[in-house]
Amino acid sequence: MVQPYKHEPFTDFSIEENRQAFLKGIKTVESYLGQDYPLVIGGERITTEDKIISYNPSNKEEVIGSVSKASRDLAEQAMQAAVEAFKTWKKVKAEVRADVLFKAATIIRRRKHEFSALLTKEAGKPWKEADADTAEAIDFLEYYGRQMLALKDGVPVNSRPNEFNRYNYIPLGVGIIISPWNFPLAIMAGTTVAAIVTGNTVLLKPASTTPIVAAKFVEVMEEAGLPKGVLNFVPGSGSEVGDYLVDHKDTRFISFTGSRDVGLRIFERSSKVNPGQIWMKRLIAEMGGKDTIVVDSEADLELAAQSIVAGAFGFSGQKCSACSRAVIVEDVYDTVLNRVVELTNQLTVGDPTEQGTFMGPVNDNNAFKKIMEYVEIGKQEGKLMTGGEGDNSKGYFIQPTVIADLAPDSRIMQEEIFGPVVGFTKAKDFTEAIEIANNTEYGLTGAVITTNREHLEQAREDFHVGNLYFNRSCTGAIVGYQPFGGFNMSGTDSKAGGPDYLLLHMQAKTTSEMY
Ligand SMILES: NC(=O)c1ccc[n+]([C@@H]2O[C@H](COP(=O)([O-])OP(=O)(O)OC[C@H]3O[C@@H](n4cnc5c(N)ncnc54)[C@H](O)[C@@H]3O)[C@@H](O)[C@H]2O)c1
Numbered sequence: 235m236v237q238p239y240k241h242e243p244f245t246d247f248s249i250e251e252n253r254q255a256f257l258k259g260i261k262t263v264e265s266y267l268g269q270d271y272p273l274v275i276g277g278e279r280i281t282t283e284d285k286i287i288s289y290n291p292s293n294k295e296e297v298i299g300s301v302s303k304a305s306r307d308l309a310e311q312a313m314q315a316a317v318e319a320f321k322t323w324k325k326v327k328a329e330v331r332a333d334v335l336f337k338a339a340t341i342i343r344r345r346k347h348e349f350s351a352l353l354t355k356e357a358g359k360p361w362k363e364a365d366a367d368t369a370e371a372i373d374f375l376e377y378y379g380r381q382m383l384a385l386k387d388g389v390p391v392n393s394r395p396n397e398f399n400r401y402n403y404i405p406l407g408v409g410i411i412i413s414p415w416n417f418p419l420a421i422m423a424g425t426t427v428a429a430i431v432t433g434n435t436v437l438l439k440p441a442s443t444t445p446i447v448a449a450k451f452v453e454v455m456e457e458a459g460l461p462k463g464v465l466n467f468v469p470g471s472g473s474e475v476g477d478y479l480v481d482h483k484d485t486r487f488i489s490f491t492g493s494r495d496v497g498l499r500i501f502e503r504s505s506k507v508n509p510g511q512i513w514m515k516r517l518i519a520e521m522g523g524k525d526t527i528v529v530d531s532e533a534d535l536e537l538a539a540q541s542i543v544a545g546a547f548g549f550s551g552q553k554c555s556a557c558s559r560a561v562i563v564e565d566v567y568d569t570v571l572n573r574v575v576e577l578t579n580q581l582t583v584g585d586p587t588e589q590g591t592f593m594g595p596v597n598d599n600n601a602f603k604k605i606m607e608y609v610e611i612g613k614q615e616g617k618l619m620t621g622g623e624g625d626n627s628k629g630y631f632i633q634p635t636v637i638a639d640l641a642p643d644s645r646i647m648q649e650e651i652f653g654p655v656v657g658f659t660k661a662k663d664f665t666e667a668i669e670i671a672n673n674t675e676y677g678l679t680g681a682v683i684t685t686n687r688e689h690l691e692q693a694r695e696d697f698h699v700g701n702l703y704f705n706r707s708c709t710g711a712i713v714g715y716q717p718f719g720g721f722n723m724s725g726t727d728s729k730a731g732g733p734d735y736l737l738l739h740m741q742a743k744t745t746s747e748m749y
């Protein structure tokens with residue numbers, strides 16, 4: 235009997251034993267830095283000359299490891315392995331598939347601090363953020379395993395005399411999993427196992443800056459007993475391997491998490507029916523955000539400032555859910571802004587392997603350059619209150635940056651920056667604040683800080699985001715508690731970690747028998 239789902243608790247690092255366990259995790263990771271990882275196709279390990287090298291974003295001299303890089307020929311080989319494995323995996327009982335996930339959760343839990351330490355090294359995540367990423371990966375495994383058990387017999391439908399009707403869910407086929415670097419364990423693992431537990435086989439193409447944690451995850455799934463060919467590991471270039479697999483006639487569905495632009499490209503390409511293709515591809519696309527915290531005049535202003543700082547600068551603002559806009563009712567604008575600046579000035583920026591570091595580096599030099607360009611735009615469009623400096627001499631560090639007095643339609647208030655930059659805009663009242671919050675093309679997360687019940691109810695109806703939070707920050711959804719996904723250009727609102735998510739990976743079949 236499987237116990238009810240509960241989310242994996244976060245680690246309390248003020249406890250010495252936990253602190254030592256994390257330090258041991260760092261030592262374990264350091265013992266295997268620089269190793270080379272193969273592609274995995276039909277269970278076979280394939281090493282190529284062409285490599286993707288993964289560097290530590292805090293110290294660009296440090297190589298985390300390298301992975302072999304799939305060419306189109308190897309991607310084709312992986313596709314055929316997945317097509318073949320689907321013939322048997324789709325018939326494996328749901329209980330057995332779920333057990334693989336439960337076992338993988340146990341293995342990752344056992345090696346929790348090693349995985350978190352790897353995220354610290356490869357993705358630049360501070361301890362707390364890395365711990366949350368690993369916990370979320372465990373949650374996805376535990377939650378989707380249980381969801382599959384709940385769905386395995388379908389849903390009851392009515393029958394008439396002499397008739398027996400059944401309504402069941404069956405898998406789709408081969409899925410392409412394309413994951414981002416910012417939750418390189420949780421989102422990569424969650425999207426992969428949701429597809430697998432529902433009876434599909436997959437090709438996993440991880441983000442190119444964080445392939446090592448994905449390679450380690452593939453090893454875990456093998457150790458947990460996943461048969462050959464169900465999960466094929468094909469790191470490669472988005473434009474080469476990504477396009478090839480998205481276009482492929484045998485691709486049945488694509489589960490993409492990443493930027494708006496790449497998501498739209500996949501949306502367009504996947505809608506084209508290619509020669510030999512006998513279905514319309516299904517697309518799950520979770521894309522970017524431009525997320526707002528609204529602060530009302532009747533509000534706990536300390537809570538407001540703390541929520542803005544946590545949402546804007548946690549993991550250097552590199553979350554699709556990050557608070558990149560603060561819209562404040564004018565009576566309290568100066569108070570909230572000044573307190574946010576004070577709190578921001580207390581944050582520590584540096585090497586995330588140090589326990590006390592609040593903010594580590596940004597992802598790579600491209601991210602560094604893009605964010606610094608936005609800082610310059612911000613200086614033109616508004617008033618730089620604090621931060622604005624970057625240093626990419628050793629790693630890619632940017633100071634947490636607050637830009638005030640922005641027009642609601644300024645670029646800083648409209649475009650996803652994906653870095654530690656938050657823009658402030660003033661609203662004349664709460665209704666105008668919600669209008670401003672809604673005036674982007676995205677609709678992912680948002681938060682409202684108010685003590686006014688009517689305003690909360692107004693926001694519940696009018697604030698058009700997939701994940702809306704009251705009197706807290708707008709990041710940190712928990713699997714099974716706050717299903718996650720957004721509206722408009724934030725994607726297909728798939729609600730990862732929610733009760734409907736697995737259904738996106740299946741198709742319903744009705745059978746009606748007369749007797
Ligand atoms: N909504 C969500 O749940 C969610 C979660 C995390 C990140 N994000 C978004 O992801 C973005 C950051 O991640 P990123 O920089 O890795 O995004 P990205 O779009 O640059 O890359 C995402 C993935 O797509 C691949 N890719 C690139 N070109 C491709 C192509 N032509 N065909 C197929 N695959 C291709 C990349 O290699 C990577 O694996 C942000 O916009 C963020 O908001 C959204």
Ligand SMILES: N[C@@H](CCC=O)C(=O)O
Pocket residue numbers: 416417552553554555708709710711712718
């Ligand atoms: N699910 C995460 C965000 C994922 C995107 O980057 C959160 O809720 O903060």
